[in-house]
Amino acid sequence: MIVADYSEExxxxxxxxxxxRFDVGPFVVNLQSSLDNFAADIRLMYGTCPLSTQSFADFHxxxxxxxxxxxxxxxQTNFTQDGRTPFxxxxxxxxxxxxxxxxxxxxxxxxxxxxxxxxxxxxxxxxALIMPAPPGSGKSTLCAGLVARGWRLLxxxxxxxxxxxxxxxxxxxxxxxxxxxxxxxIREFAPQQxxxxxxxxxxxxxxxxxxxxxxxxxxxTETATxxxxxxxxxxxxxxxxxxxxxxxASFMELAEQSFNFNVLGELGFQALKQxxxxxxxxxxxxxDLDDVIPALEQLIDASGASPALDASLTNSGGATDG
Amino acid sequence: MxxxxxxxFSLLARPQKLADLDMPTWDVLIRQAxxxxxxxxVYELVAEHQLFDAVPLPVRPHLLSARRVARRxxxxxxxxxxxxxxILAKLDTPVVVLKGAAYVLAGLPAAAGRVFSDIDxxxxxxxxxxxxxxxxxxxxxxSADSYDDKYYRKWMHELPPLQHLKRHTLLDLHHAIxxxxxxxxxxxxxxxxxxxxVDGYPNAFVLCPQDMVxxxxxxxxxxxxxxxxxxDLVDLDTLLRYFGKDDAFWxxxxxxxxxxxxxxxxYYALRFCQRLLDTPVPELVMAxxxxxxxxxxxxxxxxxxxxxxxxxxxxxMCVDSFTPLAKWLLYxxxxxxxxxxxxxxxxxxxxxxxxxINARRMEKKAExxxxxxxxxxxxxxx
Amino acid sequence: xRASTTWFVNPVNPLFFAAWPGEDAxxxxxxxxxxTHLISxxxxxxxxxxxxxxxxAEAVFKDLFPDEEPVAEALAxxxxxxxxxxxxxxxxxxxxS
Numbered sequence: 001m002i003v004a005d006y007s008e009e010x011x012x013x014x015x016x017x018x019x020x021r022f023d024v025g026p027f028v029v030n031l032q033s034s035l036d037n038f039a040a041d042i043r044l045m046y047g048t049c050p051l052s053t054q055s056f057a058d059f060h061x062x063x064x065x066x067x068x069x070x071x072x073x074x075x076q077t078n079f080t081q082d083g084r085t086p087f088x089x090x091x092x093x094x095x096x097x098x099x100x101x102x103x104x105x106x107x108x109x110x111x112x113x114x115x116x117x118x119x120x121x122x123x124x125x126x127x128a129l130i131m132p133a134p135p136g137s138g139k140s141t142l143c144a145g146l147v148a149r150g151w152r153l154l155x156x157x158x159x160x161x162x163x164x165x166x167x168x169x170x171x172x173x174x175x176x177x178x179x180x181x182x183x184x185x186i187r188e189f190a191p192q193q194x195x196x197x198x199x200x201x202x203x204x205x206x207x208x209x210x211x212x213x214x215x216x217x218x219x220x221t222e223t224a225t226x227x228x229x230x231x232x233x234x235x236x237x238x239x240x241x242x243x244x245x246x247x248x249a250s251f252m253e254l255a256e257q258s259f260n261f262n263v264l265g266e267l268g269f270q271a272l273k274q275x276x277x278x279x280x281x282x283x284x285x286x287x288d289l290d291d292v293i294p295a296l297e298q299l300i301d302a303s304g305a306s307p308a309l310d311a312s313l314t315n316s317g318g319a320t321d322g
Numbered sequence: 323m324x325x326x327x328x329x330x331f332s333l334l335a336r337p338q339k340l341a342d343l344d345m346p347t348w349d350v351l352i353r354q355a356x357x358x359x360x361x362x363x364v365y366e367l368v369a370e371h372q373l374f375d376a377v378p379l380p381v382r383p384h385l386l387s388a389r390r391v392a393r394r395x396x397x398x399x400x401x402x403x404x405x406x407x408x409i410l411a412k413l414d415t416p417v418v419v420l421k422g423a424a425y426v427l428a429g430l431p432a433a434a435g436r437v438f439s440d441i442d443x444x445x446x447x448x449x450x451x452x453x454x455x456x457x458x459x460x461x462x463x464x465s466a467d468s469y470d471d472k473y474y475r476k477w478m479h480e481l482p483p484l485q486h487l488k489r490h491t492l493l494d495l496h497h498a499i500x501x502x503x504x505x506x507x508x509x510x511x512x513x514x515x516x517x518x519x520v521d522g523y524p525n526a527f528v529l530c531p532q533d534m535v536x537x538x539x540x541x542x543x544x545x546x547x548x549x550x551x552x553x554d555l556v557d558l559d560t561l562l563r564y565f566g567k568d569d570a571f572w573x574x575x576x577x578x579x580x581x582x583x584x585x586x587x588x589y590y591a592l593r594f595c596q597r598l599l600d601t602p603v604p605e606l607v608m609a610x611x612x613x614x615x616x617x618x619x620x621x622x623x624x625x626x627x628x629x630x631x632x633x634x635x636x637x638x639m640c641v642d643s644f645t646p647l648a649k650w651l652l653y654x655x656x657x658x659x660x661x662x663x664x665x666x667x668x669x670x671x672x673x674x675x676x677x678x679i680n681a682r683r684m685e686k687k688a689e690x691x692x693x694x695x696x697x698x699x700x701x702x703x704x
Numbered sequence: 705x706r707a708s709t710t711w712f713v714n715p716v717n718p719l720f721f722a723a724w725p726g727e728d729a730x731x732x733x734x735x736x737x738x739x740t741h742l743i744s745x746x747x748x749x750x751x752x753x754x755x756x757x758x759x760x761a762e763a764v765f766k767d768l769f770p771d772e773e774p775v776a777e778a779l780a781x782x783x784x785x786x787x788x789x790x791x792x793x794x795x796x797x798x799x800x801s
Binding site for chain 3: 246247248249251252255261262265266269270272273276277
Binding site for chain 2: 112267
């Protein structure tokens with residue numbers, strides 16, 4: 001059974017009661033909320049996720065209106081995990097965005113069974129294209145564009161790099177966060193994609209999410225092998241340009257964008273080194289999705305399983321957990 | 323308090339029962355332990371009793387994850403201590419390492435699975451200024467604002483918390499284990515005199531076992547940070563079980579408490595460790611501690627009720643309607659214990675209107691938490 | 705700086721390297737501090753030597769450039785641009801034995 005098998009009313013009463021329990025990638029989320037309409041957003045954005053029958057949930061999270069007089073003239077939402085609040089309350093219309101950010105916080109602060117990098121990952125023919133995320137890079141737009149053209153979505157925000165299978169990336173197919181102009185760009189580029197509620201005036205400007213395609217969610221347990229590391233930059237009017245860059249410098253960028261590189265110590269270092277062994281690295285500038293997507297398809301199809309990949313498979317001693 | 327509210331403590335007291343937990347109980351346990359900063363401790367107990375195979379698959383990543391965080395914290399504390407002791411070697415005076423960092427340095431079981439929010443060191447009061455100067459040169463700087471700064475320097479038993487500019491590690495530099503204004507007056511000279519040298523560092527000492535327990539008890543039962551109440555009680559339990567294997571430890575514990583003017587917190591420590599964590603305390607020791615440290619009449623009953631609320635995991639399911647009031651009363655009490663009332667009034671007013679010092683300090687620590695728990699918080703690659 | 709000064713990577717704070725063919729920079733990771741550094745290939749070669757054994761500046765120079773004379777000027781450059789810099793970063797230590 002999937003989330004959307006329930007009617008909105010049935011979901012609402014689950015969420016208001018003991019909680020809606022569903023699978024998101026490798027995690028089980030138990031969601032509760034006293035907000036009036038949260039079921040509608042969840043059904044739209046997570047509708048194809050499997051319902052979980054497991055009695056252990058990785059994250060028990062809640063969205064509620066904080067108490068106090070403010071709730072009458074400035075309604076707000078509060079995200080909590082087991083009574084802990086990682087963020088200050090946000091305006092009520094940002095509830096869904098807050099759920100997304102809250103879940104990001106749960107994963108990035110508590111799941112050190114993976115090396116977690118702030119990056120989007122998409123897959124084609126079993127090979128993963130990783131796009132790290134310095135703010136304003138336009139990686140989410142490109143990620144949404146690639147996914148709308150049939151690439152499989154592994155993640156838009158949190159790349160889960162395996163510590164057990166060197167170089168593999170675990171899927172966490174969740175909505176893709178689009179900001180400001182990207183929302184209209186994707187609406188126009190891929191009108192068939194589902195776009196969720198729009199939150200204005202967030203810390204990141206206007207935010208809306210594009211739902212992960214059902215196919216990406218259905219294949220959520222398949223890993224992908226890291227193969228391309230691309231640092232995208234959206235430059236208005238620019239033609240597509242793909243320029244090779246050094247692995248050592250790319251390593252530094254990924255470490256910088258990692259949430260738990262340092263928690264993992266040597267294990268994290270070895271995992272990241274394996275990713276760089278596997279990946280060809282490029283700087284990318286683009287402005288036109290119709291131009292850049294075929295170029296990336298060509299690039300990944302031509303790369304195949306590289307000599308570096310074969311070499312690394314034979315000489316990787318495997319990181320130990322010291 | 324119902325059974326679910328004390329689940330974490332009852333399992334820490336009898337870890338063999340971890341072998342038979344069903345999934346819904348694991349679900350509750352992991353959440354309570356995570357909020358109490360005791361998930362790493364649960365991992366260590368599972369490992370010690372070789373129960374990992376009995377842990378359901380979906381639960382395991384949470385325990386492994388907590389172990390990794392705890393090991394990283396331990397490694398960081400070791401690294402920082404190496405640096406700090408090197409910097410302070412120029413003082414040519416003993417440096418006593420306190421609390422969690424001491425457990426790491428002395429290789430005590432209490433360090434296993436523990437996470438740290440700061441490092442605590444103590445030097446004799448006359449060396450404090452020089453120590454601060456040496457640390458400042460090496461990028462350890464005061465992180466408090468000017469009111470906090472004055473408050474610490476005038477009334478407290480430590481400098482305002484220092485923070486490493488690059489790694490953001492927090493350091494509390496003490497010259498005593500209680501504020502100068504506190505009613506109880508443990509003599510720092512006696513602590514230094516009994517301190518035990520640590521192999522490998524010419525200037526490093528840890529408190530002797532009895533003083534280590536007394537300090538941990540004082541910290542827990544005289545401080546306002548019940549945020550870490552559960553973890554601190556587990557520290558005490560682990561210390562008592564470890565040192566308690568030696569009869570000589572028990573024989574001198576109560577009299578040492580009396581000498582150090584710390585009979586009251588020692589009584590609370592023994593009572594609540596025994597009550598909540600089944601810590602084996604010899605009957606005679608308990609009776610002696612009660613005779614010297616037990617509050618009289620209805621106060622004893624009230625303190626029982628207060629601490630029973632404040633000590634379990636900081637989790638919504640461990641809370642009843644009395645818990646918030648209990649925590650507030652204990653907060654007031656901690657300030658009453660630290661300074662005479664005429665000093666407390668302006669301080670409390672100042673807190674309410676301008677600068678809530680301890681709340682703010684906790685916030686600072688909490689701020690570190692979202693990014694990756696405490697110490698290693700913003701310590702990303704350059 | 706006396707001639708008998710030796711430099712070494714303290715085994716308590718080991719370094720891990722990641723390097724790829726044809727690149728002029730190397731990643732050096734110190735797990736105890738959590739610091740990651742991007743350093744020149746020459747710098748990495750120096751660190752690798754000092755991780756294997758404590759060496760004087762002269763010995764490092766001779767290992768890197770076996771056919772060259774360790775003139776004072778070259779040694780000063782090695783000390784100032786590499787050894788002292790690495791020491792400040794906490795990557796290596798020196799002993800005056």
